[in-house]
Structures are given as structure tokens and as C-alpha cells.
Amino acid sequence: MINQMSLFPVRPAHGPETVEQAGGTPAEMTRSFGDYLQQALNGVGAMEQNASAVTDRFMLGQADVSDVMIASQQAELSLALTSQVRNKVIDAYQEIMRMQM
Amino acid sequence: MQVLSGTGFRRLEQAVQAGEMRQKVISNNIANADTPNFKRSEVLFEELLQGAAGANQPVLQGRRTNARHIAIGPSGSVPEAQRITDEHDRMNNNANNVDIDREMALLAQNQLGYNVYIQQISHDVKMMRTAIEGR
Numbered sequence: 001m002i003n004q005m006s007l008f009p010v011r012p013a014h015g016p017e018t019v020e021q022a023g024g025t026p027a028e029m030t031r032s033f034g035d036y037l038q039q040a041l042n043g044v045g046a047m048e049q050n051a052s053a054v055t056d057r058f059m060l061g062q063a064d065v066s067d068v069m070i071a072s073q074q075a076e077l078s079l080a081l082t083s084q085v086r087n088k089v090i091d092a093y094q095e096i097m098r099m100q101m
Numbered sequence: 102m103q104v105l106s107g108t109g110f111r112r113l114e115q116a117v118q119a120g121e122m123r124q125k126v127i128s129n130n131i132a133n134a135d136t137p138n139f140k141r142s143e144v145l146f147e148e149l150l151q152g153a154a155g156a157n158q159p160v161l162q163g164r165r166t167n168a169r170h171i172a173i174g175p176s177g178s179v180p181e182a183q184r185i186t187d188e189h190d191r192m193n194n195n196a197n198n199v200d201i202d203r204e205m206a207l208l209a210q211n212q213l214g215y216n217v218y219i220q221q222i223s224h225d226v227k228m229m230r231t232a233i234e235g236r
Contacts, residue, residue, distance in 0.1 A: 048228060051224070052109040055109065055113070055221050056109065056112065058217065059112065059116055059147060059150055060147060060150065060151050061147060065213075065217055068217060068221065069220075072220075072221060072224045075224075075228065076224060076227060076228060076231075079228055079231050079232070080231060083231055083232075083235055083236060084236070086235065087235065087236055
């Protein structure tokens with residue numbers, strides 16, 4: 001999940017006319033961000049399931065401590081990353097809503 | 102409303118309790134290393150869990166319509182740790198069968214396993230807390 005971070009392709013800003021082309025219409029941008037968030041949440045869920053499966057295998061003596069630690073740290077970090085992205089998005093939304101027109 | 106009550110978490114809870122019990126049992130064995138006629142005890146948990154979880158066994162399961170039915174095949178429930186006494190071999194001339202070096206090794210092994218289980222419980226709690234607080 002960490003590898004797939006780039007939301008939109010990064011482009012140099014030439015002027016106001018290129019801004020509209022950057023991510024398509026606002027509706028498309030919203031949808032692609034929604035897809036990204038959905039994908040991230042699914043990834044976090046899969047990682048947590050993987051961590052608990054490795055823990056079960058450790059209990060039965062079929063996995064090493066290092067596997068357990070790596071799986072659980074991966075799950076923890078991807079949850080932290082997802083929740084930080086969500087917080088930033090909500091902060092940005094609130095900032096926009098407070099803007100004076 | 103109950104948070105953190107899934108099968109995986111209950112399994113970890115039982116594993117920690119088994120670790121505590123094993124610590125007591127091994128300490129008791131070491132304390133009685135010179136007691137005549139003493140037989141050492143052990144705690145079974147992982148073996149029972151293997152039977153209950155059925156990690157690599159074919160899934161043939163009896164359907165239970167009453168809680169008092171005897172479970173056939175792997176059941177979803179988490180087993181409790183059991184204490185068994187080792188009656189067979191003998192170590193000394195006084196019918197005692199405690200090998201102090203082996204008990205020390207088992208104590209160290211149990212300590213490491215206990216640390217891992219505690220760390221996993223704190224991982225589960227931390228994940229849940231992050232999800233609730235959102236930061």
C-alpha cells in the first residue's frame with residue numbers, strides 16, 4: 001500500500017489553464033480519491049488479517065517471532081498512514097469550508 | 102458493546118493465561134527439585150489449540166444443536182490450558198523426576214513466548230485505539 005501513494009500524476013504548474021486538466025472534472029477527482037481510500041482500507045484489513053494469521057501460526061509453532069513482528073508492524077504502519085491521510089483530507093475540507101467567498 | 106472480543110484476541114488471552122500458569126508450574130517443579138517422590142507437571146495449551154483450530158487437518162465437523170453436545174472435529178472455541186503430571190520417567194534415586202537444567206530451559210522459552218503474546222495483545226489494542234481515535 002505504501003508503494004501506491006501517488007494520487008494523481010505530478011505535473012508542473014504552467015498557468016491557470018493547466019489546472020483544469022490535472023485531474024479531470026471535480027467529480028472524477030472525488031471518485032478516484034474515494035477509490036484510493038477504499039483500496040487503502042481494504043489493504044489495511046488484509047494486513048491485519050495476515051498479522052493475526054501469522055500470530056496463530058506462531059502459537060502452533062509454525063512461524064518465527066520475526067515474521068510475527070514484521071506482519072504486525074506492517075499492519076500498524078499502514079493503518080497509521082491511512083488514518084493520517086484521512087485526517088489531512090478532513091482538515092483540508094474544513095479549511096475550504098471556512099474560506100470567505 | 103464489546104470491543105476486542107474476536108476469536109484471535111480470545112486465543113491470545115488464553116495463551117497469556119497459559120503462559121502465567123506455566124510459569125507457576127515450572128517454578129513449582131524447580132522448588133521441588135529435591136523433594137522425594139515428587140513428579141513434575143507441565144501445562145498443555147499449544148497442543149490443545151492445534152486440535153481445536155485444526156490448522157492442517159481436514160475439515161470434518163459435527164453440527165452442534167445444543168451447547169452440551171460433545172464437539173466433533175475442529176470447533177471455533179478456544180481451549181483452556183491444562184496441567185498434566187509427568188509420571189513416567191525418573192531422574193534421581195528418590196523417585197523425583199525434575200531435571201533442573203530442562204526446567205530452566207523451559208522457563209526461558211516460556212518467558213520469550215509470553216513476551217510475544219503480550220506484544221501482540223498491545224498491537225491489537227493499539228490498532229483498535231487508532232481506529233477509534235482516528236489519529
